[in-house]
Amino acid sequence: MATSNVLELAAGPAKDKLIDAPMPAFLTKIILDKFKELHIFDDSAHGAPNHCLVNEYQPGQGIMPHEDGPAYFPITATISLAAHTVLNIYKKNEQGEREAAPIWRILQEPRSLLLTTGSMYKDTLHGISDLEQDTDLQSGSIANWQLLGDKSSFENGTADRQTRVSLTYRDVLKVAKIGSALKFMSKK
Numbered sequence: 505m506a507t508s509n510v511l512e513l514a515a516g517p518a519k520d521k522l523i524d525a526p527m528p529a530f531l532t533k534i535i536l537d538k539f540k541e542l543h544i545f546d547d548s549a550h551g552a553p554n555h556c557l558v559n560e561y562q563p564g565q566g567i568m569p570h571e572d573g574p575a576y577f578p579i580t581a582t583i584s585l586a587a588h589t590v591l592n593i594y595k596k597n598e599q600g601e602r603e604a605a606p607i608w609r610i611l612q613e614p615r616s617l618l619l620t621t622g623s624m625y626k627d628t629l630h631g632i633s634d635l636e637q638d639t640d641l642q643s644g645s646i647a648n649w650q651l652l653g654d655k656s657s658f659e660n661g662t663a664d665r666q667t668r669v670s671l672t673y674r675d676v677l678k679v680a681k682i683g684s685a686l687k688f689m690s691k692k
């Protein structure tokens with residue numbers, strides 16, 4: 505699968521631990537205030553996100569189905585910029601394996617915010633197919649069709665992928681100060 509280009513800010517979790525570093529202002533200004541206003545991270549370990557993953561997807565690029573896992577407080581806030589995408593949500597079968605077909609498709613509009621929490625966070629996987637065009641965009645197949653801000657771009661049921669940037673904010677549970685992180689990273 506063709507995957508996105510990824511930039512991790514602040515320093516990414518190593519062995520599930522985040523090395524404490526401030527996020528750059530362009531990722532916090534306005535956005536963190538908006539999160540506060542919406543009470544998104546009120547109950548999380550640090551009361552605010554401490555980590556942001558920046559992904560850039562060219563048309564034809566996606567991300568393999570995966571779970572975000574226990575290193576983070578179980579809420580993810582994803583802002584889509586510049587273009588839409590379709591996020592596929594997969595359930596697990598009784599053996600805990602991912603089912604082949606997605607159970608839901610979520611259309612993420614440019615400038616939209618998607619929150620993943622509760623059983624969606626814990627019990628499902630998510631991924632983006634490596635397509636140049638999304639098809640079958642209509643109320644019967646898009647789970648959030650009624651919530652879309654502007655359906656006009658999708659009215660003929662297809663939409664070409666354009667370069668999309670996503671900002672994925674999370675609260676990493678374990679945070680290490682730089683001194684202790686260096687010790688911790690040198691341990692095998």
Ligand SMILES: O=C(O)CCC(=O)C(=O)O
Nearest residue numbers: 557559567572582670672
């Ligand atoms: O770019 C996106 O919208 C999805 C990113 C994602 O699934 C992840 O960072 O775990």
